[in-house]
Amino acid sequence: MPSKAKFLAGIKAEKGAGKKADLALASLPKNWPEDVEYLTDLTFSDTITPEIRRGLGRDPSGNSPWVRISFETVAAPLKAEIRLIDDEKHPACGQRGLFAAEPLVPDSFICLYLGHVHTNSMSDTDPHSDYDLALDRELDLSVDGSKSGNEGRFTNDYRGIAERPNAEFRDCFVQIPCSKRSEGMKWERRVGIFVLSVGKAAKRKAGIKADEEILISYGKGYWESRKVIASFRKDEEMLRIANLALDC
Numbered sequence: 001m002p003s004k005a006k007f008l009a010g011i012k013a014e015k016g017a018g019k020k021a022d023l024a025l026a027s028l029p030k031n032w033p034e035d036v037e038y039l040t041d042l043t044f045s046d047t048i049t050p051e052i053r054r055g056l057g058r059d060p061s062g063n064s065p066w067v068r069i070s071f072e073t074v075a076a077p078l079k080a081e082i083r084l085i086d087d088e089k090h091p092a093c094g095q096r097g098l099f100a101a102e103p104l105v106p107d108s109f110i111c112l113y114l115g116h117v118h119t120n121s122m123s124d125t126d127p128h129s130d131y132d133l134a135l136d137r138e139l140d141l142s143v144d145g146s147k148s149g150n151e152g153r154f155t156n157d158y159r160g161i162a163e164r165p166n167a168e169f170r171d172c173f174v175q176i177p178c179s180k181r182s183e184g185m186k187w188e189r190r191v192g193i194f195v196l197s198v199g200k201a202a203k204r205k206a207g208i209k210a211d212e213e214i215l216i217s218y219g220k221g222y223w224e225s226r227k228v229i230a231s232f233r234k235d236e237e238m239l240r241i242a243n244l245a246l247d248c
């Protein structure tokens with residue numbers, strides 16, 4: 001895995017556009033698909049005004065319990081890697097998944113879920129995306145990882161793969177560079193992927209083992225809406241997978 005800080009610093013160090021592209025390719029995570037742009041932070045739709053963007057810096061409850069992730073943590077090399085799934089028994093065989101590269105302790109930060117931030121208006125939303133996630137319900141914003149994103153976009157749903165998820169999405173604040181602040185940094189909200197906590201009976205105290213697939217719950221609604229889309233499109237394979245997931 002490349003360190004994101006190194007990735008950014010490397011790109012800034014190169015002046016020619018061709019060199020930039022070569023360097024970016026060389027720094028892509030292993031198994032990254034050619035047709036998806038790799039991001040080191042969110043990108044924003046033109047419909048998102050500076051005022052809306054400022055809203056992402058607010059502390060909704062005045063004293064938010066959301067975890068704060070420092071710039072160093074976000075920029076550190078990931079402890080997870082993208083792998084191609086070739087196990088025919090896996091419901092996402094032929095696709096990719098995110099796997100632990102080393103043991104991950106309960107509650108630890110795995111990575112951010114990055115993509116293109118858009119408003120939830122119909123004209124700003126890709127109805128075909130399988131990678132769209134709510135970012136801020138109050139601001140009515142989502143983040144779509146279909147055309148651009150990071151490792152987070154490869155996290156599969158646990159249904160049909162394991163008995164239960166071992167990770168979850170959590171709202172968090174991250175520290176990002178800001179030249180307007182005297183400290184050179186500001187806090188802005190993101191969605192992160194975290195290892196589940198140990199749980200009441202401490203059943204999950206082992207966290208996630210090395211080589212284990214990182215699995216979250218997309219929620220039943222995700223698969224129900226895929227079922228509707230599959231029926232509409234008459235896509236038998238999509239319908240089969242949605243039914244399988246819902247039966248689990």
Ligand SMILES: C[S@@+](CC[C@H](N)C(=O)[O-])C[C@H]1O[C@@H](n2cnc3c(N)ncnc32)[C@H](O)[C@@H]1O
Pocket residue numbers: 091092095096097130131153154155156157158159160161241245
């Ligand atoms: C956010 S993507 C996950 C990454 C995807 N596997 C890839 O290689 O890009 C969501 C898509 O992955 C597949 N997927 C995720 N979890 C699955 C599961 N439990 N069973 C079947 N397909 C799954 C479905 O095609 C779903 O629409």
